[in-house]
């Protein structure tokens with residue numbers, strides 16, 4: 157695991173580095189330096205991760221309110237592509253948690269794309285954040301090199317950073333690998349180019365636990381198979397909206413074959 161230096165950012169020159177990182181990560185600027193400065197001063201958080209003096213990742217979070225409680229709403233976290241999957245996202249989140257706790261904040265919320273399996277691994281498996289909502293096309297259409305024109309459907313997650321559950325999990329995380337032995341909502345297969353697709357989906361199941369497979373390579377699919385990527389968006393939208401509105405919640409995220417070309421990724425839904 158790469159060990160970057162993580163610190164709270166306060167200087168304009170560091171915010172400019174976050175602007176450059178946004179352009180590399182999303183292909184566009186979302187939050188300008190002046191807004192970062194104000195956010196930091198007004199109770200939010202901007203943290204940067206530095207390796208060899210280069211800013212390699214950052215978190216940007218607003219002071220906000222949700223369910224009547226003052227929280228941090230983490231609008232953006234990004235790690236430069238060549239530094240991903242080396243634990244920097246996790247370390248940024250943990251540093252943000254420490255800072256937020258020191259400010260009396262008990263929850264950090266954010267959105268993520270349910271089809272981004274790396275984000276799901278980090279958010280649900282490593283951090284123990286909870287999915288609270290599925291929102292259709294949250295940001296509308298926006299030109300992002302990650303989104304590639306897809307509707308911007310998002311899960312809203314809540315990370316109860318002061319809870320015992322999260323504290324215990326971070327102290328002793330348990331492995332979440334292996335295909336969960338529960339009925340599948342979609343039966344998947346590979347197409348001629350090797351991408352996973354749903355042969356059929358079943359929205360009428362009522363078993364206590366169900367699994368929903370997602371592709372492990374959303375970014376590649378969006379560039380090489382945009383039609384299939386859109387189909388995944390629309391199918392998983394139907395699946396999550398249907399099951400979340402009929403008494404199920406997202407109970408976890410599992411991966412199998414982590415270090416092979418056959419990485420498989422599953423959400424588990426549990427009937428409440």
Ligand SMILES: CC(C)(COP(=O)(O)OP(=O)(O)OC[C@H]1O[C@@H](n2cnc3c(N)ncnc32)[C@H](O)[C@@H]1OP(=O)(O)O)[C@@H](O)C(=O)NCCC(=O)NCCS
Pocket residue numbers: 181231232233234235236239240241242243244245246247267268272273274275277278302372373411419421
């Ligand atoms: C999301 C993001 C910030 C995560 O940062 P990161 O440094 O890559 O995250 P970490 O390395 O701490 O954790 C990622 C985990 O996912 C795992 N992972 C990697 N590729 C994966 C895949 N295709 N499917 C499932 N899990 C995967 C990693 O192995 C790691 O778990 P591990 O430590 O148990 O091995 C980064 O990927 C990113 O900048 N993405 C683009 C922007 C974005 O989506 N931001 C978030 C929403 S604003």
